[in-house]
Amino acid sequence: MHTSPGTDCHCPTAHTVLAERSDSATVVRHGATVAKAHAPGTDPVHLQLRLTAAAGLPDTLLAPLRPAPVPLHGRLVTFWPYGTPVDPDTPEAAPWEAAAALLARLHRAPAPPGLPSMRGPAKAARAIRRLSAAGPHPAAEPVLRAWAALPAWARAEAPAPSARTLCHGDLHFGQLVRHPAETGPWLLIDVDDLGVGDPAWDLARPAAWYACGLLPTDEWSRFLSVYRGEGGPAVPSAGDPWTALDVPARALTVQTAALAVAKSAAARRPLDEVEQAVVDACARMGTTPPGLTQGCAT
Structure with missing residues (x-):
């Protein structure tokens, strides 16, 4: 998954890395979309079940933008709408x-x-x-x-x-x-x-x-x-x-x-x-x- 700003993108909006750990998830924002590369070795069947559960509870869990994960560079990637997080400074x-x-x-x-x-x-x-x-x-x-x-x-x-x-x-x-x-x-x-x-x-x-x-x-x-x-x-x-x-x-x-x-x-x-x-x-x-x-x- 490419995480450097602007990589492989022809629109003016830059990527923003929200979280990155080699042994865990990498989370990247691009405009109103967030892409999450899940940890290496993530079980695809379990992840699919969890995505389906989230999609079924849109008043409780943020619903994914795509119903299934996408394999990319050896990782499973899911896509989500961007939401405003809790402000840690207040x-x-x-x-x-x-x-x-x-x-x-x-x-x-x-x-x-x-x-x-x-x-x-x-x-x-x-x-x-x-x-x-x-x-x-x-x-x-x-x-x-x-x-x-x-x-x-x-x-x-x-x-x-x-x-x-x-x-x-x-x-x-x-x-x-x-x-x-x-x-x-x-x-x-x-x-x-x-x-x-x-x-x-x-x-x-x-x-x-x-x-x-x-x-x-x-x-x-x-x-x-x-x-x-x-x-x-x-x-x-x-x-x-x-x-x-x-x-x-x-x-x-x-x-x-x-x-x-x-x-x-x-x-x-x-x-x-x-x-x-x-x-x-x-x-x-x-x-x-x-x-x-x-x-x-x-």
Whole structure:
């Protein structure tokens, strides 16, 4: 896939590379169109099923411009309309309510037949492999210990217990855009991890941030209240949500910490304050077994 501005193009609009990693996806914008070259080795059947699922839920997931991926230079490429992303420089305007409502709507939708498992646990396991490959680091031990204490399904070593809910698999604010750009409603993007599984995984990242002290109570409460109000099935409609969220929140804390330590080792720099907070949470998790409540990371 060509990613340099203007390559093989005879119109005045330049390409803009939105994301690029050799072992993951490359995302390029050209005017109102976004092309995504998926990671090498992406399963074409699974990707097709995920595209079909997105096309069937246009009020929840950004619909692809083409119904099937296109092979190009050894990668599978999909095409999408451009949407306006969340502005990372204005965290006070983060669309917590919109994200919660979208997740509840996604989780209530029937999963299309044949859709593969949601890839959230697989991404957590990949983060642990990346940590292990980074070499010795003083912060690695509590992260690996917390990982070993998780149940097999959260480590992608067994199916999620009786969970057949349609899930996004990698929910964060980089996965929301407005479409039409600027004026349209918020929609979820990125179908690479879409599949069936435990819907609590989609709430686990904000739950982990809250449990680690990185997300204010007000924002967490707004997110959880809207999700419950919209009939989201991941947590009980009332009462303690941590009975459902504890294990996924621990797993996302470990995933975040593993990536932080791996990046720190690669750059030969100390952990920053946020990175240290999630590593410290992993250390505390080592003293409280999974299955408890919010004490997972506080």
